[in-house]
Amino acid sequence: MYVHSRDVGYVSHNLTITLPLVKPLLRWKLGQLAPGNTVQFRRITRTKALQKLSLQEEWLNVVEISVRALLLGKSPRDPFPLLDSPPQADIPLSPILDILEAPKNKPELRIVLRQVCFETFSFSSQSDLWKFGIGG
């Protein structure tokens, strides 16, 4: 885990904390988006995002097993579709994980915790988070 707050020039009050993923990833989709294509974003839950990641690993396993089978002259496994399977509707989800309300006399100490992605979340405050001992 590392705290990401590399600022130059002026003081930032936003911190992003990242938990790095350990597994190697298949990144194939964004690179296929070509000029003139269209894209629509659909929000999913963190649980669903993790499920989709497992499904992708399973897909890679099936491909690997099938390629090995072909090398031995055996028939490959039946694949399942990698893309958009199963299709999922957009869910209107809030990015806010929690709000820590400020004391009445110090409204600048209000803290909003926001989801960035399932392995990352960020803090933002109108005040200085170092006072909370989060940084450093």
Add this chain to the structure above:
Amino acid sequence: MKGDQISLGNCSPMPGDSIKTLSLPEQFIPPYPSDWTVYVLPGPHDDEEFVTSEGIRRFYSTRWRISPSSNRLGIRLEAPTSEEKIQWARDSGGEGGSHPSNILDNGYAPATVNINGDTPVILTNEGPDMGGYLCMCTVATSDM
């Protein structure tokens, strides 16, 4: 070291090597459509503090067009018509800058979708990992 020599071993096929070319069976090749759906996690900034609730709804229902000025740093997106703008919930970025897309600098997650002025950009492999634009959503790892 400088001046050292390195020789290549014999790379030609040895007896017993399979010299058969292997190709992926067609049923394993994913379809490449023209109209894509990309699954994202909401956030960090797609809430009413920055964009109106109608603006958020519009953002997710829009079919964004991929701009020719896209590269390994980012995929720039165009609205279907030039009249369609991001519906900001505020007049400026406050301490972050004059435009409502400005925030105080923060870290960008890989494949987050930031709003660069009024242009959404998916930050890709060589993209920045920090900056001062708000990010509507972040592409799920399985869809990167």
